[in-house]
Amino acid sequence: MRISVVLPAFNEAGNIGRLVEETYAVVPADILGEVIVVDDGSDDATPAEVKSLIAGGVLPGLRYLRHASRCGQSTALRTGVLAATSPVIASMDGDGQNDPRDIAPLLEKLAPPGAKGPALVGGIRVARRAAGSKRLASRAANWIRDAVLRDACPDTGCGIKVYWREAFLRLPFFTSMHRYLPALFQTYGHEVAYLPVNDRPRQAGVSKYNNLGRALIGVYDLIGVVWLRRRTRVPVIAEALPEGRQVSEFAGRMRGWSSSQRKCAGENT
Numbered sequence: 121m122r123i124s125v126v127l128p129a130f131n132e133a134g135n136i137g138r139l140v141e142e143t144y145a146v147v148p149a150d151i152l153g154e155v156i157v158v159d160d161g162s163d164d165a166t167p168a169e170v171k172s173l174i175a176g177g178v179l180p181g182l183r184y185l186r187h188a189s190r191c192g193q194s195t196a197l198r199t200g201v202l203a204a205t206s207p208v209i210a211s212m213d214g215d216g217q218n219d220p221r222d223i224a225p226l227l228e229k230l231a232p233p234g235a236k237g238p239a240l241v242g243g244i245r246v247a248r249r250a251a252g253s254k255r256l257a258s259r260a261a262n263w264i265r266d267a268v269l270r271d272a273c274p275d276t277g278c279g280i281k282v283y284w285r286e287a288f289l290r291l292p293f294f295t296s297m298h299r300y301l302p303a304l305f306q307t308y309g310h311e312v313a314y315l316p317v318n319d320r321p322r323q324a325g326v327s328k329y330n331n332l333g334r335a336l337i338g339v340y341d342l343i344g345v346v347w348l349r350r351r352t353r354v355p356v357i358a359e360a361l362p363e364g365r366q367v368s369e370f371a372g373r374m375r376g377w378s379s380s381q382r383k384c385a386g387e388n389t
Contacts, residue, residue: 121208121232122153123282125223126200128193129214130160134324136214137169143212143220144179151227153206154181157214158199161190164325194298201288207233209288211298213279215325218243219318226282229313233284239310240283242302243317244275269345271303273314280317284310292348296341303345309354 125143129136136157143155157170170184185199201209208230212218222243231237276299283305291297291304302312 121227121230122151122206123208123210123223123227124153124200124204124206124285125155125220126197126204126209126211127155127157127214128160128196128200128211129157129162129166130190130193130196131162131164131166132214132216132325133162133165133169135216135322136166137173138323139212139214139216139220140170140173140179140182142216143223144182146221147223151224152181154183154204155179156183156185156200156203158196159184159186160192160196161187192295194293194295197298198289198293201285204285207285208282209285210282211279215322215327217320217322218278218280219320222280222315222317223282226280226315226317229315230282230284231311233286237311238313239287240281240301240305240312242273242275242312242314243278243280244314245278245319246316247319269300269303269342269349271306273302273312275314276300276302278317278319294341294344300341300345303349307349307352307354 125147127136127139127143140155140157144152159166159170167184167186170182173179174182174184183203185203187196187199197211200211208227210223210227212220212223226241226243229238229241231239233239279298281301283301287305287308287310288301291301291308297304305312
């Protein structure tokens, strides 16, 4: 099962080039289809680092996409997934704190696209390397989110995940959605799973978030996700005549419907 690795990056000079090279070195070649770096409008040496690797010609499948202006991590992630050619995505933060060695174990737990089993497998950072204040803020955010969403996600902020590309693209898009992927996958009828992963210190640059800013955005987004989950219905196909396709395939595609379609059975109008 070949994968596309998507790396959103904003001002990650000193990190992104090292992460790309490491990914090619440690992810088995038989599963690594491509690596897509999505530059979210960086104004440092991030573009130069990636372009020099492409020009070197020794990393097959390395691609670079650049936003004209900063749009946020969720938008950069979606840009990369839209451009990907593999049915399975592995995403990591561009700061190098995620370890690409964890991709293969996560992939082993992922079900093949369309099959029964987890459609998303996320990492759990068991030994956080962030500052103490960020660890406390992360624990508080996870507790609040789980208390509200009941999604049983132990570490929603962990950037390394593997998941089905088509299932991701059928989710409703909004900025900061990358923090709620497990809850959104569950809402649309998919199984999710988790595995412990490595967490590493940042080698260069600075974090793009602060605790207060993240908390304020998180509350706003959490309200929106609660609304989405309550207003979403995923129909179960009871009949399909004539059966031009396998019913299971049709039912899988129907997971992308939301409650905004008034024909959805069981919706309150």
